[in-house]
Amino acid sequence: MSASYPLQSLKAGNWFKLICGASFQDLPAIRTLVLAYALAGADCVDVAADPAVVTAAKEALNIAKKLVNNQKYPIFSQKRTLWLMVSLNDGEDPHFRKAYFDAQHCPSDCFHPCETICPPRAIIEIKRGSFGVLESRCYGCGRCISICPYQLVKTRSYLVSPKEMIPLIQRMGIDAIEIHTQVGRETQFKQLWQAIAPWISHLKLLSISCPDGCGLIEYLHYLYDIISPLPIPLIWQMDGRPMSGDIGKGSTHATIKLAQKVLNAQIPGFVQLAGGTNNHTVSKLREIGLLTPSISSTLVVSGIAYGSYARSVLSPIVRQLETQSINLNLQSVLEDQPDLLLKAFKIAKFIVLSLKSSKF
Numbered sequence: 001m002s003a004s005y006p007l008q009s010l011k012a013g014n015w016f017k018l019i020c021g022a023s024f025q026d027l028p029a030i031r032t033l034v035l036a037y038a039l040a041g042a043d044c045v046d047v048a049a050d051p052a053v054v055t056a057a058k059e060a061l062n063i064a065k066k067l068v069n070n071q072k073y074p075i076f077s078q079k080r081t082l083w084l085m086v087s088l089n090d091g092e093d094p095h096f097r098k099a100y101f102d103a104q105h106c107p108s109d110c111f112h113p114c115e116t117i118c119p120p121r122a123i124i125e126i127k128r129g130s131f132g133v134l135e136s137r138c139y140g141c142g143r144c145i146s147i148c149p150y151q152l153v154k155t156r157s158y159l160v161s162p163k164e165m166i167p168l169i170q171r172m173g174i175d176a177i178e179i180h181t182q183v184g185r186e187t188q189f190k191q192l193w194q195a196i197a198p199w200i201s202h203l204k205l206l207s208i209s210c211p212d213g214c215g216l217i218e219y220l221h222y223l224y225d226i227i228s229p230l231p232i233p234l235i236w237q238m239d240g241r242p243m244s245g246d247i248g249k250g251s252t253h254a255t256i257k258l259a260q261k262v263l264n265a266q267i268p269g270f271v272q273l274a275g276g277t278n279n280h281t282v283s284k285l286r287e288i289g290l291l292t293p294s295i296s297s298t299l300v301v302s303g304i305a306y307g308s309y310a311r312s313v314l315s316p317i318v319r320q321l322e323t324q325s326i327n328l329n330l331q332s333v334l335e336d337q338p339d340l341l342l343k344a345f346k347i348a349k350f351i352v353l354s355l356k357s358s359k360f
């Protein structure tokens with residue numbers, strides 16, 4: 001097993017990252033997702049910078065290691081190194097917020113569209129008779145805000161500071177970090193970088209995530225100058241339409257367009273897609289020659305990060321385990337249920353292979 005396998009995937013243009021969500025803290029769901037995608041051959045999993053979340057992800061990674069050595073499951077034969085990534089932000093960002101509302105103000109005849117639209121089912125009856133947002137599940141997508149006919153849903157944003165991040169790097173075996181920034185945050189990014197820079201050589205990879213904006217290319221050049229010289233590989237994560245991959249086919253276009261723009265600018269570093277990636281992304285990239293170098297162009301993306309789409313395809317399994325846990329009053333885990341484990345593995349494997357295998 002090569003320790004640098006994820007880096008080889010970046011170089012080969014088939015890097016696969018699972019995004020659990022910078023503010024998603026549903027520990028049983030994270031454990032299930034990380035286990036399924038680790039077994040399926042993901043190169044990286046990106047989780048919230050929360051010790052409990054990192055612990056749940058690491059537990060899943062350890063189980064994945066044991067399962068690939070278990071003769072009962074020859075299907076898990078692929079031994080892989082996987083990097084664990086956590087994210088921080090240099091300012092307000094939808095990935096770092098939680099929704100809330102006071103249900104006492106909701107009209108009694110409201111048909112609860114917020115509840116129906118919430119992808120991780122964070123809007124529930126939290127305690128008997130008390131309806132609201134279960135914070136650990138909310139990852140800030142904002143769909144409940146726009147659908148509430150009475151504009152009752154608000155959000156609380158927060159910053160993950162280097163102070164919280166550094167102990168994770170020191171003590172929890174984090175391999176990579178991702179800085180979420182936006183065009184125009186030169187000062188904030190610089191301040192954050194000054195605090196992180198002394199620790200950067202302890203990591204294997206830096207990712208910088210940025211959505212499109214006026215002056216994007218100049219901004220990325222500016223960031224590159226600040227972080228140079230960088231002793232580790234760099235990914236530019238192009239966040240086309242944040243947290244939208246599960247919405248439908250069209251959501252993938254924004255991230256592809258954005259990646260093209262950044263590739264054409266030829267800023268040093270790997271370019272990876274995110275924000276709107278789904279089951280249409282790979283075929284679209286192949287169609288326009290952005291996944292494999294061709295005679296006409298060597299400008300290609302290095303990989304894809306899947307967030308809401310990768311989570312949504314496994315949500316029936318996550319829900320099934322959750323229901324069992326409630327009924328049994330005991331946490332039901334994926335590895336204890338061979339049929340469910342194989343089902344989750346096959347679903348995750350299909351998505352990973354669609355990127356990693358040229359047969360798709």
Ligand code: SF4
Nearest residue numbers: 118138139141142144
């Ligand atoms: S719809 Fe999105 S923002 Fe609203 S509670 Fe659900 S996850 Fe949070």
Ligand code: SF4
Nearest residue numbers: 106110112113114148
């Ligand atoms: S949609 Fe708005 S008013 Fe209706 S239940 Fe949800 S938060 Fe309350």
